[in-house]
Amino acid sequence: MDKSNDKTKSVRCIRDIREFPPESYRLPQDGRKWKVLCKERRAIANHIATYANGDGTSIKAGVKRWVKEIGVSRATIFRRLDDLRKLGVLRDKQGLTGENGTALRSLDVSRLKMPGEAGAEVSGSQEKSQIHGAPEVSDSTSEVSGSRPEVSGSQSRSLTIAETQPSLLPSTNRPSNRPQNLMGRLAGIHKDAGKGQLSRGGLKDVQTLPEKYGVDEDTVERVYRHWLGDRNIEGLKHPLIKFAEEFPESLDAVRVQEKRSANQVENTRKIAESEAALAEWRKQLERLTELPSINGRDRGSDEWVREVNTWLEANPKPAWLVERDDGGLTSIEYADSIIEMRILLGRRHAEDVLAAAHANEI
DSSP: OOHHHHHHHHHHHHHHHHTSOGGGGOOGGGGGGHHHHHHHHHHHHHHHHTTSOTTSOOBOOOHHHHIIIIIOOHHHHHHHHHHHHHHTSBOOOOOBSSTTOOBOBOBOGGGOOOTTSTTSSOOHHHHHHHHHSOOOOOTTTOEEOSSOOOOOHHHHHHOOGGGSOOOOSOTTTOGGGOOSSHHHHHHHHHHHTTOOOEEOTTHHHHHTHHHHHTOOHHHHHHHHHHHHHHOOOTTOSOHHHHHHHHHHHHHHHHHHHHHHHHHHHHHHHHHHHHHHHHHHHHHHHHHHHHSSEETTEETTSHHHHHHHHHHHHHSOOOOEEEEOTTSOEEEEOOHHHHHHHHHHHHHHHHHHHHHHHHHHHO
16 A cells, blocks of 8 residues: 555645635524634534545544544534534444444545535525524523624614614623613623623523622623633533622632722832832942941941941831732832841951951961
8 A cells, every 4th residue: 555645645635625614614504603613613624634534534533532632522522523414524424443442434525615606605595584583492592692683774664672682792882782681791791702602591590699799780790701701611501500600709809800900000109119119228238238347347347247237227128019919019028138148248258358368478
């Protein structure tokens, strides 16, 4: 078997599948979140192709390895593999690699279509029918979209306020269209963070947070934005359930962060003043201890050390301020080490002078 030729074919296969954009992975039922789904499908298909032969066959690597290499959950891998089968790109399993081995898979790159080719994308009328004709679902399974579909002028005039969905953009961008309900605002935060659509599962628990913790809904929004930035929600079907459980810890973190922000300007000023005072004090101490003598006391002698201590009593060491993790200020004991070093250098100087005097006598 010509291994070099097989390797060339494999590289060509990988290169070919890489040519197809995310739009080539679109399915009719994707709806408004199709872009995120297509990117996930494309990323997984391209990764799987690195394990295939030149013709797309003999993919022996398994889900466990892909979870580790791609960095997504098992549930996401299985969902996207199913999607690739629906597209025809991933063929049905063809046995196992061994008695207890992984499934043997293969790819059919020819089933992918470039955008614009027949069967490559969902038609406009098809997509609209999915959006407007979708039935309502329960709180545990439904998802809130980050924006409503566009409608024509005549349609928009006929729609009542109750029929339109509120904009989920942050209030800082569109205050006049800020959603009146908490779910809409949380969904907007979720979407702006690039997390896609937000499930309503857990909403009832979230709605009890203001009364339970004595906060308002604006605080819940700020805490959710913070929680979403720190929390890995990959694989969470209903993030609001986990958010409600972890709300107390996130609330404390937000309060610390906001306290720190409020104190930051004042803290910065105080820290700068302490650093300047310490630098000036150190300069004066170094200048004093570099002198050959202080009040007639030779540098490094016991009398000289007492003179230095007298100066220190008249010029107390300043505090060096730094910021704590909670946003407050604390002082660091740094000046003592400077004093010890200056006295040590004076002592060594006296020893050097004495050694030089003995050498001259000899």
